[in-house]
Each structure stands twice: as C-alpha cells, then as structure tokens.
Amino acid sequence: MSASSVIKDSAEGSSRSTADHHPAPPPPLSRYESQKRRDWNTFGQYLKNQRPPVSLSQCNCNHVLDFLRYLDQFGKTKVHLHGCVFFGQPDPPAPCTCPLRQAWGSLDALIGRLRAAYEEHGGSQDTNPFGNGAIRVYLREVRECQAKARGIPYKKKKKKKYQIKANKDEAKSSRQAT
Numbered sequence: 001m002s003a004s005s006v007i008k009d010s011a012e013g014s015s016r017s018t019a020d021h022h023p024a025p026p027p028p029l030s031r032y033e034s035q036k037r038r039d040w041n042t043f044g045q046y047l048k049n050q051r052p053p054v055s056l057s058q059c060n061c062n063h064v065l066d067f068l069r070y071l072d073q074f075g076k077t078k079v080h081l082h083g084c085v086f087f088g089q090p091d092p093p094a095p096c097t098c099p100l101r102q103a104w105g106s107l108d109a110l111i112g113r114l115r116a117a118y119e120e121h122g123g124s125q126d127t128n129p130f131g132n133g134a135i136r137v138y139l140r141e142v143r144e145c146q147a148k149a150r151g152i153p154y155k156k157k158k159k160k161k162y163q164i165k166a167n168k169d170e171a172k173s174s175r176q177a178t
Contacts, residue, residue: 036113039110046067047059047063059129064111064132068110068111071102071107072102075102075103076100076103077100077101078092078100079098079100084096087148087149088150088151089151090151098149101142103146104146111135115130118130
C-alpha cells in the first residue's frame with residue numbers, strides 16, 4: 001500500500017467515524033439542578049391542574065402561596081397545635097394527632113430553586129412571583145410557628161459584630177505596622 005493510499009484511507013476513515021458517532025451526551029445535572037428541574041415541573045403541573053388552568057404568565061404570588069399550602073399534605077414535620085399537650089416541647093414523649101407539615105427549611109429552599117428557575121425560563125426578576133414580599137412573610141410566619149410549636153426559637157446569627165470586631169483588629173494591626 002502506498003503512502004498516498006494510507007493518507008486517503010485515514011482521511012476517509014476520520015470523516016466516516018465522525019458521521020457515525022453521535023454527539024456526546026451532556027454531563028449529568030448536579031443534584032441542585034435536578035431538584036430545581038423537578039420542582040419547576042411540579043409547580044407547572046400544579047398550575048395546569050388548577051380549575052381553570054393557570055398559565056405561567058398569569059401566575060402570581062397567591063398561586064405560589066396556594067402551592068406551598070398544598071405541599072403541606074406531603075410534609076413529614078410534626079407541628080403541634082396550640083391545644084396539644086406537647087406544644088412547645090422539642091422532644092415529645094409520646095405521639096399525638098397534630099398534623100404533619102412541610103418543614104420551613106424545605107419550603108425556603110424550594111422557593112429559592114423556583115425563583116431561580118423562573119428567571120432561567122425567561123421570567124423577569126421584577127415580576128418573579130417567588131420573590132414577592134408576601135412569600136417572604138409567609139415563610140417567616142411558618143418558621144416562627146414551627147419554632148414555637150417545637151419549643152426551639154430561631155435566633156438570628158450575629159455576624160455583624162464579628163465583622164466589626166475584625167475590622168477594628170485590622171485597623172489596630174495596620175496602625176501598629178506604621
């Protein structure tokens with residue numbers, strides 16, 4: 001076989017091999033991206049199941065609040081009612097008939113993912129129903145209610161004092177260096 005026929009065969013082979021191969025599949029989605037996609041699809045299905053169905057362009061914060069309340073039926077967090085003998089006890093000694101709800105942290109994370117997905121699907125940040133103030137108020141109320149029912153108050157993290165102290169320490173060390 002001559003050198004020119006080897007070059008010709010290898011050139012034909014390379015063109016043939018690229019035509020036979022399919023493009024590489026996209027890399028697998030991260031856990032966050034997969035969950036965001038599932039959440040977005042679930043919310044879309046929820047809107048379609050409304051009577052009458054609601055399009056995404058018609059969706060507002062009231063639909064989001066209704067969706068969050070709807071999800072409570074699938075929750076796994078026991079939230080004691082005010083009349084329950086275990087109200088305010090972090091570790092109740094016996095079972096009770098209080099309802100199971102979605103945990104505040106789960107709802108908060110869900111709203112974050114849906115807020116991002118809305119904007120990725122062409123929605124404007126200004127009209128994002130997941131970023132509405134009413135949603136933040138609802139989440140705050142859920143957090144406080146669940147904290148009281150479990151006897152575990154949520155406390156704000158005090159990062160600002162640490163940052164101020166760190167800045168003072170930096171200023172002190174820079175003065176000493178000069």
